[in-house]
Amino acid sequence: MPNMTKTFLRALNGETLPVPPIWLMRQAGRYLPEYRATRGEAGSFLDLCYNPDLACEVTLQPLRRYDFDAAILFSDILVIPQALGQHLAFKQGEGPQLEAIRDASGLGKLSVDGIHDTLGPVYETVSKLSEAIPSHTALIGFAGAPWTVATYMVEGKGSKDFANIRRFAYGDPDGFGQLIDILVEATTQYLLKQVEAGAECIQLFETWGGVLSETGFKRWVIEPTKQIVANLRAVHPDLPIIGFPRGAGLHLIDFKKQTGVTGVGLDSGVPLDWVAQNLQKLGPVQGNLDPMYLITGGDAMLDETKRILDTLGNGPFIFNLGHGITPETPPENVEKLVNFIRGYKG
Numbered sequence: 001m002p003n004m005t006k007t008f009l010r011a012l013n014g015e016t017l018p019v020p021p022i023w024l025m026r027q028a029g030r031y032l033p034e035y036r037a038t039r040g041e042a043g044s045f046l047d048l049c050y051n052p053d054l055a056c057e058v059t060l061q062p063l064r065r066y067d068f069d070a071a072i073l074f075s076d077i078l079v080i081p082q083a084l085g086q087h088l089a090f091k092q093g094e095g096p097q098l099e100a101i102r103d104a105s106g107l108g109k110l111s112v113d114g115i116h117d118t119l120g121p122v123y124e125t126v127s128k129l130s131e132a133i134p135s136h137t138a139l140i141g142f143a144g145a146p147w148t149v150a151t152y153m154v155e156g157k158g159s160k161d162f163a164n165i166r167r168f169a170y171g172d173p174d175g176f177g178q179l180i181d182i183l184v185e186a187t188t189q190y191l192l193k194q195v196e197a198g199a200e201c202i203q204l205f206e207t208w209g210g211v212l213s214e215t216g217f218k219r220w221v222i223e224p225t226k227q228i229v230a231n232l233r234a235v236h237p238d239l240p241i242i243g244f245p246r247g248a249g250l251h252l253i254d255f256k257k258q259t260g261v262t263g264v265g266l267d268s269g270v271p272l273d274w275v276a277q278n279l280q281k282l283g284p285v286q287g288n289l290d291p292m293y294l295i296t297g298g299d300a301m302l303d304e305t306k307r308i309l310d311t312l313g314n315g316p317f318i319f320n321l322g323h324g325i326t327p328e329t330p331p332e333n334v335e336k337l338v339n340f341i342r343g344y345k346g
């Protein structure tokens with residue numbers, strides 16, 4: 001039985017609530033002046049991720065403004081490759097840069113032993129947060145799903161066509177499978193530590209699942225996610241887990257049924273009537289306002305929000321965006337959105 005004061009956990013437990021719980025992907029970030037100030041104090045983005053006091057502070061900042069129903073640990077999905085031994089840097093304005101691993105010969109330098117030495121500060125952040133958040137707020141831990149983390153490890157940076165990783169995965173499935181196995185093991189260990197430190201729910205970010213062939217999606221998205229879910233549930237049978245396979249389209253049904261995730265995160269492109277009639281019958285869903293509406297604001301934002309609430313509000317539902325909030329978002333539009341949802345009577 002989830003804590004009854006935490007609406008986020010109740011929705012994940014299958015309850016339909018009169019007002020859905022709300023949180024937003026990337027709710028801590030550059031659109032908030034107080035985030036930019038704390039990041040400046042930390043030095044760099046990675047320094048911030050590994051500083052428990054300051055990472056805790058930036059996690060709390062959006063809660064103070066908007067009283068979101070869930071807090072998400074402040075960290076990044078790329079701390080895993082770094083903990084495995086791959087060099088990582090975030091260059092200002094350029095995104096992440098890693099030494100690319102283009103084939104199986106590059107796997108030797110990765111090691112799961114000792115990841116907790118690098119990741120210790122992240123667990124400390126979770127533990128501080130579990131003390132610091134309000135009693136009605138749920139604490140979400142997270143990791144990137146193996147395929148998405150592997151895209152950065154193989155491409156060495158963000159990609160437009162994902163040619164290198166698809167060539168590796170399709171051309172040498174056994175070699176690529178070794179990389180995925182390493183990531184399944186490291187991610188399992190990482191998430192178990194987050195739960196031990198106080199995370200009440202886990203979200204797996206599969207941002208780049210949509211670039212794969214059907215066969216690839218089954219093998220490199222569904223299979224590894226299923227393994228991580230089973231590994232976590234072997235220790236914590238009731239742990240709520242949200243999978244967010246962005247761009248999965250019609251795979252969403254198999255993803256939900258085969259991985260065993262509790263809830264499914266929706267990107268902004270998924271047709272909502274289809275979700276209500278098919279996916280939501282299988283369990284809670286979360287989403288899916290296009291983050292660009294938060295920039296336009298006004299009636300366009302509220303009309304689209306109303307459409308989402310009217311279509312998904314009659315089943316177990318958590319309001320969120322279809323992808324992360326962007327740095328250009330005016331903070332007052334977030335406030336307007338949250339007030340609208342909390343005051344909406346259908």
Ligand SMILES: Cc1c2[nH]c(c1CCC(=O)O)Cc1[nH]c(c(CCC(=O)O)c1C)Cc1[nH]c(c(CCC(=O)O)c1C)Cc1[nH]c(c(C)c1CCC(=O)O)C2
Binds near residue numbers: 024025026039094144
């Ligand atoms: C693909 C991915 C990454 N990181 C993440 C994903 C999956 C979700 C998605 O698709 O957005 C997930 C993530 N990244 C961050 C969080 C923190 C929690 C939260 O949502 O508030 C979470 C959950 C902080 C961050 N991660 C990053 C920032 C911005 C860093 C800064 O302060 O300059 C933040 C707040 C940097 C980051 N991190 C990553 C990239 C490609 C970039 C550069 C692009 C950018 O700058 O927005 C990798």
